[in-house]
Amino acid sequence: MVTDLGGPVPKVERHEHEAPEFDLHEFARTAVGSHRDELRLDEYQRRPLEPGTLRCLSFVRDVERSTMRYLRHVLVTPTHKDARITAFLTTWAFEKYWIADALDVTLAHHAREAPGPGSGRGGDAAIWRGVHDRFAPIRRALVDNTLGDDVIATHMAAGTVDEWITRAAYLRIARLEDHPELTRMITTLVGVKARHLRFFEAQARARLRRSSLACFLARRRLRRSLWPMNPPGDASHESAFFFGRVFSPVPALVEQLDRRIQALPGMAGITLAAAAVAAGVPQRRGT
Template sequence: MSTSDDVAQRAGDTTGSPAPSAVHAGSGISGSGLTLGELERSRLGELESTEAAAVFDVREFARTARGSHRAELDLAGLEGARLEPDAARLLGVLRDLERSTMQRMRNLLVTATHKDARVTAFLSTWAFEKFWLADALDAVLDTTASQPPVEDGPKRRDRRERAARRGPVRRAVLANFAGADIVGVHVTSGLVDEWITQAAYRRLAAAAEKLGSIAQLALDVKERHLAFLQEDARRRLADSTRVQKLARTELTQQAWPIGSIERPDAERGFFERMVFGGAAGRREAGGIRELIAALPGLAAVAPVVEARLAR
């Protein structure tokens, strides 16, 4: 019989790797009392201690991808429970961000990143899981009759974000200069983006108790995305000072969270206030700063990203 061992054998990247959940247990939104940064740091420690053995198994991730969540969601329990406008708006923003994977895939695939078969295998499953996550968020908005109005209005024109506004032609041309190092840049910005959206899901749960389970579901799904990106980004950054340099530029020029360059300024301002405003929000932004600073060669840009998050 064909077993997953056959696939594992082909992969050649599975030796003794513990399930990601074992390495990254406990990113829950309740109970721990730790901020995102504290949780991640403790997990980084665990990761380092098992680094020699722990290699993210992309094929196992692909094989066990999570599809539609509608059957597991307690939609009946949410029926008629109209959400607070801010919670509904944040839920809508997160749904749209999760849905924008094809735009992101384009920006990654027009560069040398498309040549890295392990990364593209990850991205194929990542896009699939994000699709169904967006679907789950949409289902909650529908069930609670809380669909926020379509956001419209002028986009933000920040000079520092010019690079993020590049179309595929310029992106492809410029990325040719970076060559294969661009992969390290992409996984690093993807990692920072995951930290930011994780903070947003925590904020969502805090804003509306009844959204706790959907926020937890999102965090669970993202656990493996984070595990892959974290491992890959740390390795590529540690291996190359050029990747570090390119990543420093990328992190200061990116519009956070990734995808927001396409969104109206008013919506971006709302996201920043809602997720990173107030004392709790500033703590989250501080936690992200510390996480970035702990990545090889990125200490100098960590405060820049923090300042951009909590404007």
């Protein structure tokens, strides 16, 4: 469902040195909201999704829901001063909310129990994550505001990588299950996310090309990162299952993702996708 967010969209100036044109006014005007009316849930009555597919959908649902954690880290840095990027992120967060909602409705429709948001082990790890989420933005603000606008390239590169890997995950889940309604829903969600990728990738390439410091910062942080970059709670057990089922059986796809990341300016040699799979599946087990 295309949703008009209401009210006039403020004019955002674009400078010559910025990325190729992305129509923010059109993006905001045609923001895609709830998918509920388009979901054919009765199709799952005849053929429910496999338990493994439900677990993977639950994991990516929680990844989509981690948007607000990402924004808490990003919007305390110089990125929030860039009007085009903050305008984009507003609609981006709105669309991701409804993507997560579509996955939520699909999971809830099934009688089988699927892990809820932020599921996983609690205890000390959950407490530590809460403390980290509270104070990490403060530390990030102090560091990144010292570094200046070159930090923006890092956020755009991270967004690009996140979209590439998430898209690959959705398509793998659809292929593994081979359920017509799931494939239809995922095709719709991937189509919504295609606009997100166009913005992130164009911004990342343009900003990395024009600054060696931006390349250095992005390279350093991506080398230290794993996907998902804003993990959904303490979901280590679900992460192991997800990577073991979705990515471990297709090393060629993982290699292809890393080649795509390496093609970003200044990112040669980075193997983020392979590192994420290796970290997500510490031991090869049956899936």
